[in-house]
């Protein structure tokens with residue numbers, strides 16, 4: 001058992017203090033090799049591989065491409081155990097993650113496809129560091145990650161499965177990141193500007209949708225409160241603040257959950273993704289309480305669910321849906337000239353990993369025929 005576990009755990013490089021903080025890293029090459037080996041142990045994948053190899057002459061060497069995603073995020077809440085200053089610092093954990101999206105042959109045959117690339121289920125740590133997430137560290141991680149990716153392009157990973165040799169090259173996107181990390185990578189100092197727009201269409205930076213639903217729902221509540229006060233002042237205005245609390249109270253009555261309450265014992269609010277999903281699950285009740293167009297809430301519910309789903313989507317339909325959402329928001333909140341990043345990022349479905357795959361390999365995209373069920 002121990003031997004088996006050793007065989008599936010990629011080796012971490014020796015933890016080091018070189019940069020002034022404790023960190024350990026797995027090489028991208030080891031992660032890819034480990035993933036490829038484990039993938040080929042799956043019965044389903046193995047039978048696909050056997051079928052593909054039938055058309056090859058011995059010795060069987062199959063050129064493959066693995067597509068992967070990476071990116072860091074800090075995990076506040078994990079505090080370093082720091083008894084008697086042994087470790088000398090009290091920073092939280094910054095974890096850089098990695099995920100295999102798919103493994104295909106160079107001629108386009110699918111060997112493995114990650115069943116849900118929007119889930120953290122298939123994420124593996126690439127590095128763990130006890131340090132604050134700074135722009136410089138994020139940028140360094142990004143550069144190191146792509147240096148390793150480029151090395152593998154020059155010198156593919158070799159994995160032998162019985163008499164089959166897989167020669168694996170790699171393509172990567174850095175999409176397991178939030179807006180803060182994306183801004184650090186593209187050098188964007190304006191948090192109201194979109195890093196994906198700044199990076200351009202060929203960029204390897206992807207939008208992350210993990211917090212979008214919550215941020216968008218909170219934005220709607222704030223702006224519904226502003227909308228009801230003449231001249232639409234900021235939330236710091238006492239009248240807007242009172243209206244915001246009134247709307248939140250009505251939402252609490254309707255959904256039987258805390259809305260915009262301070263987090264017990266900490267900073268920030270008790271709102272989370274589950275609350276946002278709960279509120280958006282009833283567009284009629286939510287829009288009535290906010291006094292806004294129900295269609296707008298339906299648009300947001302649909303697009304936020306699509307962004308987190310594992311479906312392959314029709315880009316044109318998603319684009320239409322985004323444009324409708326944008327139009328409804330601008331019409332509803334006449335004092336809003338530009339959508340905030342949490343809503344604007346739905347415009348970037350295209351750079352999302354599924355669409356990059358589809359574009360590069362002409363994979364057929366499946367239209368979601370019955371979106372109302374999502």
Ligand SMILES: [Zn+2]
Nearest residue numbers: 194196197348
């Ligand atoms: Zn953008």
